[in-house]
Amino acid sequence: MSRPRLADVATAAGCSTASVSLVLRGAPGPSEATRVRVLAAAEELGYRPDRAASLLARRRSGMLGVVTDVRSTFHSELVEELLAASARRGFDLLIGARSPARDEERAVETLIDSRCEALLLLGTSSPGEWLVALDGQVPLVAVTGRASGVDSVRVDDERGAREATEHLLALGHRAVVHVDGGPGTIAADRCRGYERAMTAAGLEPRVVRGGHGEADGAAAAADLGAATGVTVFNDRAAVGLLDALVRAGVRVPGDVSVAGFDDSPLSRLAHVDLTTVSQDVPALVEHALDLVARRLDGERDEVGEVVLAPRLVVRGTTAPPPCARP
Amino acid sequence: MSRPRLADVATAAGCSTASVSLVLRGAPGPSEATRVRVLAAAEELGYRPDRAASLLARRRSGMLGVVTDVRSTFHSELVEELLAASARRGFDLLIGARSPARDEERAVETLIDSRCEALLLLGTSSPGEWLVALDGQVPLVAVTGRASGVDSVRVDDERGAREATEHLLALGHRAVVHVDGGPGTIAADRCRGYERAMTAAGLEPRVVRGGHGEADGAAAAADLGAATGVTVFNDRAAVGLLDALVRAGVRVPGDVSVAGFDDSPLSRLAHVDLTTVSQDVPALVEHALDLVARRLDGERDEVGEVVLAPRLVVRGTTAPPPCARP
DNA sequence: CGTGCACCTTAAAGCGCTTTAAAGGCTCCC
DNA sequence: GGGAGCCTTTAAAGCGCTTTAAGGTGCACG
Secondary structure (H helix, E strand, O other): OOOOOHHHHHHHHOOOHHHHHHHHOOOOOOOHHHHHHHHHHHHHHOOOOOHHHHHHHHOOOOEEEEEEEOOOHHHHHHHHHHHHHHHHOOOEEEEEEEOOOOOHHHHHHHHHHOOOOEEEEEOOOOOHHHHHHHHHHOOEEEEOOOOOOOEEEEEOHHHHHHHHHHHHHHOOOOOEEEEOOOOOHHHHHHHHHHHHHHHHOOOOOEEEOOOOOHHHHHHHHHHOOOOOEEEEOOHHHHHHHHHHHHHOOOOOOOOOEEEOOEOOHHHHOOOOOOEEEEOOHHHHHHHHHHHHHHHHOOOOOOOOEEEEOOEEEOOOOOOOOHHHOO | OOOOOHHHHHHHHOOOHHHHHHHHOOOOOOOHHHHHHHHHHHHHHOOOOOHHHHHHHHOOOOEEEEEEEOOOHHHHHHHHHHHHHHHHOOOEEEEEEEOOOOHHHHHHHHHHHOOOOEEEEEOOOOOHHHHHHHHHHOOEEEEOOOOOOOEEEEEOHHHHHHHHHHHHHHOOOOOEEEEOOOOOHHHHHHHHHHHHHHHHOOOOOEEEOOOOOHHHHHHHHHHOOOOOEEEEOOHHHHHHHHHHHHHOOOOOOOOOEEEOOEOOHHHHOOOOOOEEEEOOHHHHHHHHHHHHHHHHOOOOOOOOEEEEOOEEEOOOOOOOOHHHOO
């Protein structure tokens, strides 16, 4: 015999399919008695709704569009988590990759074309007004990114960078530099966090040009000067930097301490063991999906903004500076 | 105005929705003239089929079940690739995690319950007869695993291990040991490959107990004896081994050469840079999905078996043995 | 000129679920 | 006793696509 349908449950419960549908979705209407009978019947039969039929009848696609920078491992992690979490909520994900700057627009178009009900923009750096306009077309959440007027979910980047810097200062470092992440609001926030920490400690901040990738970090190695501590924009760049340092015979953390940002899988490897700032990917994702869901269900119209606390993860690449030790 | 429906295309093309449906799916029936008109109309309107409606009418769920060992990074990679590739083919993926031995049965039950049309078992080591029985219930493909009587897709593990061993031998190593992967057909195949290569070279094979994880590899470090070359069951264990060696002050590849298996993301890291055997994940996935698709479309009833060629990837952890150098 | 046949085309019946308008039952009160 | 008014329940009409059986058409052939 085949899998039970809504109609089978209705028969078993002695009511109509309409009632069953209402009960199973927790919609108001059915009486307590019906509710109980229906739930029992559904349980008894092991009923599982047919997603396709449900979506069809509801005229929804159940699809979420995600715009991501393919080259970012942190984005990969977010996407992976999104895949799991959105599946749990009955959403499909359509991934739209963007490469450099304004390709985002094209990715978004494709996603909208493909019936996505809402968009999640990972680390967007598009102008705020464009985002607002887009948001009028289709609900949108900026994940790991800022823009006033649209929903956003992110970690307090400034605070994260500040804490990483303070960690180095607390270890006794004085000559601490920051390898930045190039243009973009997130890089700016992290940079500011670093600068604030330095200034507050009465030290002169020094920022070295960096970027998002391993190569950028490796390139920055040449500009460290006499620094004994380095905070890097993200883990990828930090790993590149570590690699360059090791190859140059510089001991980490013996000679130089390094802290990254993202707590990407990379940083957790025994070989790398990088001190970094964790972004709590599952929480970011969960909040983002909440915003989307509440928006789609019409439970919300104001702009939602979630800022999560960063968490410093101290691993093996940070230690007191050489001069502070015997 | 809303997105075009099948009916709109039919109107534009001046024919019935039935014809349009037939044409768009490439089904036989419609004449060339109709075909051309329909395609033009669809293109013109920018028609995109509604997946939910299509699945509903076709009484399919569009869902594939994947059973994976969560702890394996190689499986993660396969899953990631599967997610992308199956989305491309219009399939949803349901991931069923299994932990140790016979949990696979439970994972499979859940997946079948959830309307999966077919199952992909990653690295299964369940008894062949059980698999055959299961295959009768729902089409199944063993990915990275062997079992006679059911579809399977894998790399030639024996050959891969043989080539890795031969690579070490060619570099001049004589004392080469193999760290095995514990029970399971795959581990056995790789072990056999190593033994064949050694025997063929007139050397005595020596196998050290290992396992799938980093800790297993690290533990094996103590048993290497005077070996100058090591082939390891997989990359995870190899990385663990490397770590243990480095901590013990053994230089790699200066004192000992190490080769892994899987070409996992781990091995590609600059820090690790592990010589390994690549499994061509995209190809594995593509073939697996092909088998599934052809089976579901009823184009095939014989058992399909795909064995791909492994590819040795020489990186930085293998070099001539110390004695062979100045 | 009918017939028969091969091809195309299409009307229509769903797929399993949602949703809405209307029916059905109650209670309550005049 | 007969509505009015309220709460439940349900019949029925889709959602957009697939599929099948039946209906044309045109052509070769007798």
